[in-house]
Amino acid sequence: MALSDHLISPVVSLLTCSTAATLLLAAAAVTAAVAWYLFYRPSSQEPCDDDWSRLGVRFPKLPITFFGGSNFRLKISQLLEQYGDTVGLRLGGRLWLLTVNLDLLRTIMVKDFNNFVDRADTLNSNTPIARSLFFATGNHWRRQRQIVSPTFSSGKLKYISKTVELSAKKLADYLVQRAKDGAVVPIKDTSARYSCEVIARIAFGLEANFIQEEASEFFEHGKNMLMLSYEGISRFILMSMHRVPNLVDTCNRLFKSVQLFDAVNLTSNTYFKTVLTSTIAERKMQQRSGKERKHVDFLDLLLKANEAVRAGNPEKDEEGNASLAGTEGVATKDLDDEEMLGHSMLVIFAGLETTATTLQMCLFELARYPEIQDKVYTEIQNVLPEGEASPEDINNLHYTEWVINETLRLHPPIPTVSRKAKETRTYDGITIPKGACVMIPFWHIVMDPKIWPEPEKFIPERFSPEEKDRRDPMAFICFGQGPRLCLGMCLAYLELKQALVHILRKVKVVLNENTEPKKGAGGVEVKSSGLLTPVKPVLLAFELRQDNTQTPNSSDDTN
């Protein structure tokens, strides 16, 4: 299911501190057991619902459950195999349309976007992040997206490119050191430190040094901002109680109104509120005094964009506007302090895990396929053999980008997204009723052999211009699609390419007897749902590429 369904679904929202967590976890487990007994028994043979039959959609006659040994991905694949590319379901008391039909997805995500602006769930939280772009609905989303989109455009990236590069060099130096030590590297943690450092620096201008530093409050709170650990229980309860009408919506309203449960870790919320509130206030004062800062960051850009809205002249930017094409409404009110805070926290949350997972899996694939790594290295040597990598140089790394895309195809960090229908609509005989949710499993689309021959193989050339022209663009939607596309896509490519340039110039990434997986042992086994997570932490080894015996000094902090 969607990120919001898996990670922040109502019951994930249950817990905010460890004592309460233990009690509530126990209560949730008992509730789940009772619910399981009352609403779903594996022996039950009676049809669970036929709502979808009059809507022109095929649907399973027996209740669907994701428990009792089944796993989410497998179940979804079985359903699609059995019923075709579009299947009607009832889960958590809601109607869900599961579809991998690319024409229908184009209609939902792009052509008729105005009827599918919202994702399936909002965040059960009373903290600022719950009001941010990812979780906003309808006109609240439109207004925020219009204000923040121009600040994330590729044109604006030139302001922050040098700052990203600084962290990429530090990452490479760190790996050189590990190569000299002969140590294996828990690459997810290292990649997460890199992406978190980049965000702290480019988003808020903070003097972050997370790559080398063992303990960092910002990094720890960034990783733990949302209560991910209760994901399993939330799914268990929601998926099982399919017969309770409007269960999810009722839980959402209840948990939010009683204020007992919060999907956000409140300690992390307080930490970020303190750090970010003072940073925002300081920056506002600087802007009022007309002082120009040496290094521009996203906060500066956001304050300017907000000021423009207040002055009645919202920023225009070809990408920002294009990303809102086909939507209604214009931003007439600037972001208030709470919204600024929420947006800042969202950038940390949305940018940290996704980019770190992609870098982790990309380095693993390069270690697994040394000949592909050699090609990336050769391209880097040809395009920018040494010195600084400007955004233009980075744009010319075509093969490197194919490798990143192939990594995203095989390992999409967010494997599923969702949409919710505002009104009832019929497309080609399929009716999606008002309030129904659409489940879009990317990982299923990107493994379809009709679209991607030999889908399990890592073949970067699939993304050459000729191959791309032959394919429906909806077949590769790992950043989403339409006006609600990932806001940080250009930034993610910049971060990933800068990291690869500086790492591969200095070291080779390899698998050996001490790595996880070991050399020749095949792929990485991942957990079946939610954000893409390997079952065992991936450990990679690095070898010096040339004379890197000197103590690294390339990353002197010039900020």
Ligand code: HEM
């Ligand atoms: C490889 C890295 C990344 C991947 C694969 C990724 C993927 C996604 C996906 C699938 C969505 C949902 C799109 C949809 O519903 O159509 C999304 C939304 C979003 N992403 Fe990313 N993302 C990445 C990096 C980032 C970064 C670096 C940032 C910001 C710093 C970011 C900020 C956001 C935001 C704010 C949204 C919500 C957009 C909205 O609702 O309007 N993402 N991302």
